[in-house]
Amino acid sequence: MGTPLVSSLSLLWSGPLEWLSVGLLIVGVLFFWRGRRGRRSDRLHCVKCLHALAQTSLAEIAPDACCAECGHPLSSASGSSRGATKRTRSSVRTSLPRPLITSIGLFLACAGVGFWLYNGALGGLGRLLLPRYQVKETQTLLGCEVTISKPRWADDLASPIVEIRQRGRVVFASAMTHPTVGSARLQDPLCEEPVSLLWIRSDSGGSLGLSETFTFRVGDATSDDTGYPDFLPYAVLHEGSFAKSDPEQPESDVWIAYELAYKYWLTTGVNSPTIAMRGTPTPSGIVWNSPDESEAPNADALEAIAGRVRALASATEPEMFTSAHCDQALGLVLDAFLELVYTGRARDAWPFLRARYEDGLGTLMTASQRAEVPRSLDALERAILEQMQRSKFIQEILRRNGGSIAPPTDSSSAPISAQ
Numbered sequence: 218m219g220t221p222l223v224s225s226l227s228l229l230w231s232g233p234l235e236w237l238s239v240g241l242l243i244v245g246v247l248f249f250w251r252g253r254r255g256r257r258s259d260r261l262h263c264v265k266c267l268h269a270l271a272q273t274s275l276a277e278i279a280p281d282a283c284c285a286e287c288g289h290p291l292s293s294a295s296g297s298s299r300g301a302t303k304r305t306r307s308s309v310r311t312s313l314p315r316p317l318i319t320s321i322g323l324f325l326a327c328a329g330v331g332f333w334l335y336n337g338a339l340g341g342l343g344r345l346l347l348p349r350y351q352v353k354e355t356q357t358l359l360g361c362e363v364t365i366s367k368p369r370w371a372d373d374l375a376s377p378i379v380e381i382r383q384r385g386r387v388v389f390a391s392a393m394t395h396p397t398v399g400s401a402r403l404q405d406p407l408c409e410e411p412v413s414l415l416w417i418r419s420d421s422g423g424s425l426g427l428s429e430t431f432t433f434r435v436g437d438a439t440s441d442d443t444g445y446p447d448f449l450p451y452a453v454l455h456e457g458s459f460a461k462s463d464p465e466q467p468e469s470d471v472w473i474a475y476e477l478a479y480k481y482w483l484t485t486g487v488n489s490p491t492i493a494m495r496g497t498p499t500p501s502g503i504v505w506n507s508p509d510e511s512e513a514p515n516a517d518a519l520e521a522i523a524g525r526v527r528a529l530a531s532a533t534e535p536e537m538f539t540s541a542h543c544d545q546a547l548g549l550v551l552d553a554f555l556e557l558v559y560t561g562r563a564r565d566a567w568p569f570l571r572a573r574y575e576d577g578l579g580t581l582m583t584a585s586q587r588a589e590v591p592r593s594l595d596a597l598e599r600a601i602l603e604q605m606q607r608s609k610f611i612q613e614i615l616r617r618n619g620g621s622i623a624p625p626t627d628s629s630s631a632p633i634s635a636q
């Protein structure tokens with residue numbers, strides 16, 4: 218016997234709810250039986266209409282007697298082979314039925330059966346008879362039919378299944394956590410023509426949005442020699458997503474990866490810097506796009522941040538500062554600092570950081586209750602340098618900054634350079 222069958226049958230009887238159902242059924246049957254049997258009467262009654270008969274004993278009933286009320290014969294023939302007639306209990310009765318008790322019994326019995334069906338049997342039988350997965354989402358992407366199936370029963374914690382068919386043939390099928398699918402069109406530097414990709418992202422969830430995206434290169438709908446357009450693995454990408462280009466402008470889609478090295482590092486929640494990297498996936502890795510001017514804050518934006526830091530630092534008495542004040546100022550300054558470094562302007566970033574430290578960021582950091590917040594400008598600069606070294610984008614960041622992201626002036630801290 219197969220395991221699914223056993224587990225399905227076990228669902229028919231899984232605990233106290235089933236015992237309760239059976240209890241209801243038994244009590245219901247007892248009530249029904251009592252109700253039908255009725256209460257004793259000192260009179261004889263017609264079995265059909267319950268009319269109280271004039272006769273007081275069976276012996277008084279003549280063989281051809283009928284009920285005065287409904288005409289039902291009071292003697293029924295039995296043992297007719299011998300030609301004898303015999304009065305039986307089926308023609309007259311010595312008790313009256315109790316319809317209320319009968320109804321209550323019927324109701325309880327039905328409730329017991331219904332309760333059992335609802336709680337166990339239907340689910341169990343359903344699991345036995347219906348497929349475990351049902352299709353939740355279907356779409357056509359690049360000529361492929363994509364279906365996402367999820368477990369039918371809410372308590373089944375199995376992962377959804379993604380299945381991709383190309384011309385009816387299954388080209389991909391896998392279980393995945395929180396899957397999403399889509400298509401992207403991008404300019405692979407190794408190819409002349411833009412590449413069409415079908416992507417499937419598996420998201421492990423959480424505030425950091427950890428994900429893995431599998432991409433497949435899909436040929437156009439014309440069939441090759443084998444009768445199928447090609448469907449080939451292209452690249453596996455981590456922690457990012459495709460961003461659609463403006464449909465008005467026929468540009469390629471880009472891959473956006475968020476820098477997570479600074480999330481919750483010295484700041485909390487919304488104050489954490491969220492730096493994005495834009496690039497083009499290729500089978501050998503991601504080729505990062507050269508950042509353009511618009512990706513870094515301009516002079517006005519930097520000045521606005523300076524004003525905000527000064528306002529925060531002068532808003533209250535220094536002894537009233539909390540970690541939240543520091544979080545706000547440090548988040549703003551770090552975000553702008555990193556965006557400058559990530560667009561290749563480390564030389565502008567350091568003076569900006571130092572000026573904001575003097576503006577009041579230093580006072581706010583000193584007042585912070587968070588132990589990990591550096592308490593001097595020198596300590597802050599060293600902490601930022603060390604953290605940037607931990608970034609998975611560090612080689613690209615160094616390349617953008619001409620090989621060094623170290624503070625531009627004295628040599629108090631060792632410069633970080635590309636190998």
Ligand SMILES: [Zn+2]
Nearest residue numbers: 263266284287
């Ligand atoms: Zn009668």
